[in-house]
Amino acid sequence: MTEGGQRPEYRLLAELEAVFDRLLEQTDALVACWKAYGGAAWSFEHETADAGWLRRSLLDVWYQDGQDGRATRSHVGLVAADERVMEVVHEVNATKQAFAALLAEIRREIPSLIPEIKAVLPFRHPALHDHLRGTGLARLHLKQCWRSIPLAEAPVARVRLAWYSSGRSIKRLTVREAEQKLLALDSDAPHVRIQLRQLAGIPDGEPLAQVQAQAPLMRANLFYREPLEDGRTRRAMNVALPLFVPSPDGRLPDHNRPPPTPPASRTRARRRDERLEDEAFLPSLRVYRYR
Template sequence: MAPAPITPEYRLLAELEAAFDRLIERLEVLVSTHAQAPGATWAMDQEDAGADWLRRALLDFWYQDGQDGRATRSHVGLVAADEALMAGVREANAAKADFAALLRRIRADAADLIPELKAVLPFRHPALHDHLRGQGLARLHLKQCWRAVPLAEAPLARVRLAWYRSGRSIKRLTVREAQELLLDLDQEAPHVRIQQRQLAGIPDGEPLARVQDQAPLMRANLFYREPLPDGRGRRALNVALPLFVPSPDGRLPDHNIPPASPPASRTRALRSDARLESEPFLPSLRIYRYRDA
């Protein structure tokens, strides 16, 4: 009997499994490189920012029970890195970029594979799977796999860390677009039917707004010892993972210690918020009507 033909979907899954293996391997090498010649480290809200902390931070790929699927966990810290360690970060980020590119292909061409790969990938690395079971964690969090490890391009004079709240993302929608979003929900659910009737009762030309609260982020402001070739003397970037800083002497640059938790509320509301009604028109989709002018 002739062997079954290899389908495009199977080939994509095999490519992703190989990319996941490379990603894990590059991160393990990165952690090992740091352990062999450790420079100074600092981690927010951690007394011991050693090799175990770094490995947990870089290999935190899992959803916790009850975790919002849109949210990712942060591991804010600083790592003084020599040339070998910086090269390791770049190689790990290249593996993450390859993994992300394959995921985009799968989402576009074979989205039905996503649940399968979330179940299959952890078993390829027994140590990771044992950690998954032992810690009571849930399924694989793909975004936490491919998010890049932040690094500074050149030695720094200082780093200033601060929580940043961007408030809300407000996207303008048409009634037709809102109808299409409602069709993706359970059509038998009473609350969905109520919202369908509400939407049918407004003019087709009325604009609507979909509101998404943005999670607070840690922002790092980097101040270089010397201007970069393009003339820049500073840079700002979000840091959800440890920031690797070039440091030939193994020391960290001057840095502040931000609060362990973000501020309880936004310090400034977006002006567009005031144009929306106070209560959502379609609660299941976070869609609001605009106030009368």
């Protein structure tokens, strides 16, 4: 119990509900503010980039039937914004950060609340509840709630968009950690026994690398009209939501249209410092040895 007699889970859930409400209200206010400004917009996937498209993109916070829980949907586009619109974007992103911080606290303190949060929060808003009916969108996708809206910190001369499909995360493992992961699979399975024998044949102190390929994503290269205070003239960022760019005249910067789908094969040359072997040492764990 808290000092006021309220159980911690009720307090955290009430706080999260309040932040979720504020997030939806601010997002609607952002769309209305941009519509009143009359700035231009462009969508990578849709011919019409209007206020309806922007609202759907920014409020796409649902799981679809069969969606991998680790995956998020992208809505790539460009939005020309004046100072007031940019201010509201900052406000929305601040609320998203507060939402993420509360979720992190709940996951740490009361993880059993997470399923209830995904199921209950949408029903606080009748319009969202109606949107769920018959669409296969039954639960909140929490990561799609708190991911930030990308924005440029200064006017941009041009934007170059390109698929990035060579990303991967690499986690170092000890031999002991790899052994524990293999034993957690099925130590009686023939393919696991083979890999355990392989692991036993290398020194205990040899570092290993567990590799996870990342889903293709869109990357935007921004070229500023003037150098920033720190001297930078360009910036690269991943864009899963419409990118807001400062534009006093309401026009978009010059931009390209990338291919509709990512390339089927790796397009970038391998890094010279790439030090992993080509073949997985422990295929079941995607673990590689260093050269």
